[in-house]
Amino acid sequence: MKILVDEQLGLPIIRNEKAPQTAWKLREKLLLGLSPSDYRRALINNPVNWFLALVLLVGLPLLAQRYLFGLQAITHGSQDYPWGIILGFGLFGMVPLSASGFLLSTAVEIFDRKDFQPIERLALLNGLLGYFFAVVFLLVDLGMPWRLAYPMFVSFGPAAVLFLVAWHVATYLSVQIAEMLPSFSEWADTPAIKKFIKKIALGLTIAGIILSTLHQGALGALFCYAPAKIHPLWISPEFQWIHFFCSSIFAGLCMVIVVSSLIRRFMTWRCDRNFLDNLDEITIGLARGASYGLITYFIIKIVAIAHDQEWLYLVSGWGLYYLLEIVLAVLLPLFLFSYGVRHRIMGFLRWGSVIAVLGIVWNRLNTVLITYNWQHQQEIPHWKEVWVVITLLSIYFITYRFILYRLPVVFTWKQE
Amino acid sequence: MKLRVNRRTFLGSMVSAAASLFVGQTAENASAHDFTGYESSKGVLVDLSRCVGCRSCEAACNKEQGLPEPEIGFDDLSIFKQTGPDGKRRPDDKAYTVVNAYDPPLLDHPLFRKIQCNHCLEPACLTACFVNAYTKTPEGAVVYNADVCVGCRTCMIACPFSIPAFRYSSAFHPRIMKCIFCYDSRLSKNLPPACVEACPMEALTFGDRKTLLRIARNRLREHPGRYVQHIYGEFEAGGTSWLYLSPVPFADAGFDMHVPNQPIINYVKDFLAVVPMVLTIWPGLFAGFYLLSRRSGKAAIQPPQPEDSSDENTGR
Amino acid sequence: MARKWISSIVVISAGGKVDTTIHATCKQKWGPFMKQVNTTFPLSCLILLLCLILPASAAAGMDREEAPDEVFLNSFSDVAVAFDHQLHVSYAACVECHHHTTGDTPSDPVCNSCHRSGGEADSVACRDCHARDRFGHDYLSKLNTTTRYHIDIPGLKGAYHLSCMRCHEAIGTGPTACGDCHPARKIQGPVRK
Numbered sequence: 001m002k003i004l005v006d007e008q009l010g011l012p013i014i015r016n017e018k019a020p021q022t023a024w025k026l027r028e029k030l031l032l033g034l035s036p037s038d039y040r041r042a043l044i045n046n047p048v049n050w051f052l053a054l055v056l057l058v059g060l061p062l063l064a065q066r067y068l069f070g071l072q073a074i075t076h077g078s079q080d081y082p083w084g085i086i087l088g089f090g091l092f093g094m095v096p097l098s099a100s101g102f103l104l105s106t107a108v109e110i111f112d113r114k115d116f117q118p119i120e121r122l123a124l125l126n127g128l129l130g131y132f133f134a135v136v137f138l139l140v141d142l143g144m145p146w147r148l149a150y151p152m153f154v155s156f157g158p159a160a161v162l163f164l165v166a167w168h169v170a171t172y173l174s175v176q177i178a179e180m181l182p183s184f185s186e187w188a189d190t191p192a193i194k195k196f197i198k199k200i201a202l203g204l205t206i207a208g209i210i211l212s213t214l215h216q217g218a219l220g221a222l223f224c225y226a227p228a229k230i231h232p233l234w235i236s237p238e239f240q241w242i243h244f245f246c247s248s249i250f251a252g253l254c255m256v257i258v259v260s261s262l263i264r265r266f267m268t269w270r271c272d273r274n275f276l277d278n279l280d281e282i283t284i285g286l287a288r289g290a291s292y293g294l295i296t297y298f299i300i301k302i303v304a305i306a307h308d309q310e311w312l313y314l315v316s317g318w319g320l321y322y323l324l325e326i327v328l329a330v331l332l333p334l335f336l337f338s339y340g341v342r343h344r345i346m347g348f349l350r351w352g353s354v355i356a357v358l359g360i361v362w363n364r365l366n367t368v369l370i371t372y373n374w375q376h377q378q379e380i381p382h383w384k385e386v387w388v389v390i391t392l393l394s395i396y397f398i399t400y401r402f403i404l405y406r407l408p409v410v411f412t413w414k415q416e
Numbered sequence: 417m418k419l420r421v422n423r424r425t426f427l428g429s430m431v432s433a434a435a436s437l438f439v440g441q442t443a444e445n446a447s448a449h450d451f452t453g454y455e456s457s458k459g460v461l462v463d464l465s466r467c468v469g470c471r472s473c474e475a476a477c478n479k480e481q482g483l484p485e486p487e488i489g490f491d492d493l494s495i496f497k498q499t500g501p502d503g504k505r506r507p508d509d510k511a512y513t514v515v516n517a518y519d520p521p522l523l524d525h526p527l528f529r530k531i532q533c534n535h536c537l538e539p540a541c542l543t544a545c546f547v548n549a550y551t552k553t554p555e556g557a558v559v560y561n562a563d564v565c566v567g568c569r570t571c572m573i574a575c576p577f578s579i580p581a582f583r584y585s586s587a588f589h590p591r592i593m594k595c596i597f598c599y600d601s602r603l604s605k606n607l608p609p610a611c612v613e614a615c616p617m618e619a620l621t622f623g624d625r626k627t628l629l630r631i632a633r634n635r636l637r638e639h640p641g642r643y644v645q646h647i648y649g650e651f652e653a654g655g656t657s658w659l660y661l662s663p664v665p666f667a668d669a670g671f672d673m674h675v676p677n678q679p680i681i682n683y684v685k686d687f688l689a690v691v692p693m694v695l696t697i698w699p700g701l702f703a704g705f706y707l708l709s710r711r712s713g714k715a716a717i718q719p720p721q722p723e724d725s726s727d728e729n730t731g732r
Numbered sequence: 733m734a735r736k737w738i739s740s741i742v743v744i745s746a747g748g749k750v751d752t753t754i755h756a757t758c759k760q761k762w763g764p765f766m767k768q769v770n771t772t773f774p775l776s777c778l779i780l781l782l783c784l785i786l787p788a789s790a791a792a793g794m795d796r797e798e799a800p801d802e803v804f805l806n807s808f809s810d811v812a813v814a815f816d817h818q819l820h821v822s823y824a825a826c827v828e829c830h831h832h833t834t835g836d837t838p839s840d841p842v843c844n845s846c847h848r849s850g851g852e853a854d855s856v857a858c859r860d861c862h863a864r865d866r867f868g869h870d871y872l873s874k875l876n877t878t879t880r881y882h883i884d885i886p887g888l889k890g891a892y893h894l895s896c897m898r899c900h901e902a903i904g905t906g907p908t909a910c911g912d913c914h915p916a917r918k919i920q921g922p923v924r925k
Binding site for chain 1: 506508509540543544545546547548549564565566567568569570572573574576578581582583584585586587590591672674675676680681683684686687688690691694695698699702703705706709710
Binding site: 468622638 | 872
C-alpha cells in the first residue's frame with residue numbers, strides 16, 4: 001500500500017473531516033479517500049491480493065462443498081479423529097494467540113502501564129478477531145452450525161467444560177466488541193458510544209480477565225476428557241488448564257509483537273508517530289512479559305512430568321518429540337527473549353515471537369491431533385481440510401487488514 | 417433423568433465484573449462423587465470364550481435399528497480380514513456393533529470380540545456434552561437425542577472406548593450414531609437387546625448388572641482355567657453396564673487397558689473446582705490491583721478518570 | 733432302518749418334544765427293550781404309547797445301553813438337527829453332557845461338592861433345565877434369587893451350542909461350522925478353524 005501513499009494525497013484518513021468537494025462518506029470511510037477506480041487499481045497492484053485471490057478461488061468452493069455435502073466432502077470424516085485440523089488450528093490455536101486483548105487491557109487499565117497504551121487497541125483488535133474467527137472455524141467444523149446457540153438458549157449441559165467454553169467465548173466476544181467500540185465510535189463519528197464504554201471500561205477489563213482465565217484454561221481442560229487417548233506427556237489432568245492458560249499469556253503477547261512488527265514493516269503509512277516511536281520499547285516490554293510466561297510455562301511443564309512420574313516416557317520416541325517441542329517452542333524463544341531484551345536486539349525479539357507463536361500452534365496441534373490416539377495410527381489431514389484452514393486464515397487476514405486500514409487502531413484519531 | 421448436578425451456575429459469565437461477586441456457586445452435590453449406577457441397571461455379560469464369530473449380533477442389530485445394508489454381507493467371513501484405519505473395524509455411523517477377530521498368542525484359534533457402546537455407569541459422553549444430548553436411563557442405557565445435538569463431537573473425544581460415531585456424510589442431517597442398548601424398542605420394555613437375543617452361543621447374557629457380576633464371578637471361580645481373572649467393565653471407566661470375560665489377557669483381545677478405573681469426569685473435576693474460585697476471587701483481586709496501581713483511596717470500583725487513561729491525550 | 737422309523741414316529745407323535753420323550757424312554761429302563769423292538773414296527777408303536785402314558789419313576793444308575801440312538805433337536809426350528817446319540821455314548825461318559833442328572837458322579841470336581849451322590853434326576857432332558865425361552869420372566873426370576881447357586885444356566889439353544897462346540901473344538905473333531913449341523917441355515921458363521 002506504499003504505492004497508495006505515494007500517489008494519493010489526503011491519505012491516511014485520520015479525522016472526521018469531509019472531503020472538501022463531496023459529502024460522499026463512503027469514499028472517506030471505506031475507500032481510504034480514494035475514488036473507486038483508484039481503489040480497485042490499488043487492490044490489483046498488490047501481489048498479496050493475488051495470492052489471497054488464489055487461495056479463495058479454491059477455498060470458497062470447498063466451503064460450499066462442505067455446507068452442501070457435509071464434512072465428509074472436505075475431510076477424511078474420521079471416526080477416530082473427531083477433531084481435525086480445522087478445530088485443532090482454528091479453535092485451539094487461534095484462541096491462545098488472541099489472549100492479547102485481555103493481557104494488554106489488564107496492563108493498561110488495571111496496572112496503569114501507560115507505556116503500553118499505543119498498542120492496547122491493536123491487542124484488543126487482535127483478540128477480538130482471533131476469537132471471532134475461532135467461532136468462524138467452529139462454524140465450519142460443527143456438524144450442525146445452525147445450532148450454535150443451542151447451549152445458550154435451547155438445551156443446557158452446565159457440567160460440561162465445553163458449556164463453559166461456549167458461554168465464556170460468547171460473553172468474552174461481546175466484551176471484546178465493547179472494548180473495540182471506542183475505535184469504532186471515533187471512526188463512525190458517534191462519540192456517545194465511546195463515552196459509555198469508558199464508564200464501564202474497568203468492569204469490562206476485569207470481566208475479560210475472568211473469562212479469559214477460565215476459557216483459556218477450559219480449552220485445556222477439554223482434553224482431560226481424553227486422559228487415556230492423548231500421550232501422557234501432553235496431557236496432565238491436574239495441570240492441563242494451567243498449561244493452556246499460562247501458554248496463552250506468552251502466546252498472546254508474542255502474537256502482538258508479530259502483528260505490530262508486520263504493521264510497522266508493511267503498513268507504516270497507517271501508523272502514527274505515537275505507535276512507531278514507542279514500538280521498540282513496547283516490544284521489549286512485551287517480550288519481557290512473554291519470557292516470564294515462558295519460564296513459568298516451562299517450569300509447570302516439568303512439574304507436571306514430575307507429578308505424573310512420566311520421566312521414563314521422555315526416553316521414548318514420543319519423549320524425544322516432546323523434548324523437541326520444549327526446546328524449539330519454549331526454550332529457544334525464552335533464550336531469544338532474555339538475550340534480546342538484555343542487549344536490545346529487536347530481531348531476536350521479533351523472531352523469537354514468531355517462533356513462540358508457531359510453537360504454541362504446534363503444541364495445540366500436538367495435543368489435538370498428533371499425539372491423540374498415540375497408541376494407534378496417526379492421520380494426515382485431507383488436503384481440502386488444510387486448504388479450508390488456509391482459506392479461513394486468508395479471510396481473517398483480509399478482515400484484519402481491512403479494519404487496520406480504517407479504524408484508529410495503530411493511529412490516533414484527530415478530535416475536532 | 418440426568419446424573420449430573422449443576423456444579424456451577426453460569427450467570428458468572430457476566431459482563432460486569434462486580435456482578436461476579438455474587439455468583440459462582442461452589443456447592444457440589446456429594447452424591448455426584450459416589451454415583452455407582454442405578455439400582456435396576458441392566459447389563460450384558462460378554463463371554464469371549466463362547467463367541468464363535470457368527471456375526472448374528474451384527475445382523476440383528478442392523479435389522480433392529482434400521483441401519484443401512486452393509487457392503488459386505490453378514491455371512492461373509494472375509495470381513496474379519498478387513499482392516500480399518502486402526503487395523504480393526506470399529507462401530508461407525510453404519511454399524512452400532514462389530515465383531516472383530518484376534519489372534520492371541522495363547523490360543524490356537526481366533527478369538528472374537530464384539531464391540532459396541534459399553535453403557536458406562538457415569539458416561540463420559542454424557543458428562544462431556546454441553547447440550548445435554550445424552551441421557552443415562554435407569555435401565556442402564558445411554559441414549560442420545562439428535563434434536564439438540566450441535567455436532568461438536570466432544571463425546572467422541574471423551575468416550576474412552578471410542579464408540580460414538582458421526583454421520584459426516586450428511587450436510588443437513590448429521591448426527592451421532594451409537595448403540596442405544598435397543599432402548600426404545602426393547603430395553604424400556606424389559607426385553608433384551610436384539611444382539612443378545614440373536615446370539616446362538618449365549619456369549620451374551622442379559623440381566624441386572626449386579627446379577628451379571630455374580631454370574632461372572634461364578635464363572636471365574638468354577639472355570640479358573642478358562643478365563644483370565646478379570647471382569648472388564650466392573651471398574652473400567654467407573655464401571656460399565658456391559659461386562660466382559662476373556663480367555664486371554666484383555667489386551668490380546670484388543671481391549672484398551674489404558675482406560676482408567678474411574679469415571680472420565682473425575683479428570684475434569686480439578687478444573688471445574690477452579691471455576692468458582694476464579695469467578696469469586698478474580699474480581700476483588702484485580703479491582704485491588706487497580707486501586708493499588710492508582711495509589712488512590714477513592715471509591716472502590718470506578719472507571720478510570722478520562723484524563724488518566726484516555727488515549728487521545730497521549731502520544732503526540 | 734427301523735431305528736429311523738422309530739425316531740420319525742417319535743418326532744411326529746411328540747410334536748416337537750422329541751428329546752424329552754426319548755429321554756423319558758431311556759430313563760424308564762426300556763432301552764434294552766428298545767433294541768429288541770427295533771426289529772418290529774408294531775411293537776415299537778406300543779413302546780411309544782407306553783412311554784407316553786407311563787408316569788416317570790425315580791430310579792438310580794442309568795446304563796449306557798439305555799441311551800437312545802438318535803435324537804432330533806427341533807425346539808427352535810422345523811428343520812430338526814439330527815444328533816447321533818449312540819455315537820456320542822460310545823466315546824463319552826454320560827456326565828460329560830448330562831452333568832449330574834444321570835446319577836453318575838460328575839467329572840467336574842466343582843460339581844462334585846454337591847452332586848457326588850445326588851442320585852438320578854427326574855429328567856435328563858436338556859430342555860427341562862435349559863429353558864427354551866431364556867428371556868422368559870419365569871426363567872429369569874428363577875435364576876435371579878439370592879439363595880440359589882445355579883444362577884448361570886444357559887438357555888436351551890446356548891446349552892446345545894456350548895456343549896457341542898466346546899467339546900468338538902477340544903477333541904479336534906466333530907462339526908463346528910453352522911452348516912455342518914444346520915444345512916438350511918442362512919448364516920454360515922463359525923470360523924474357528
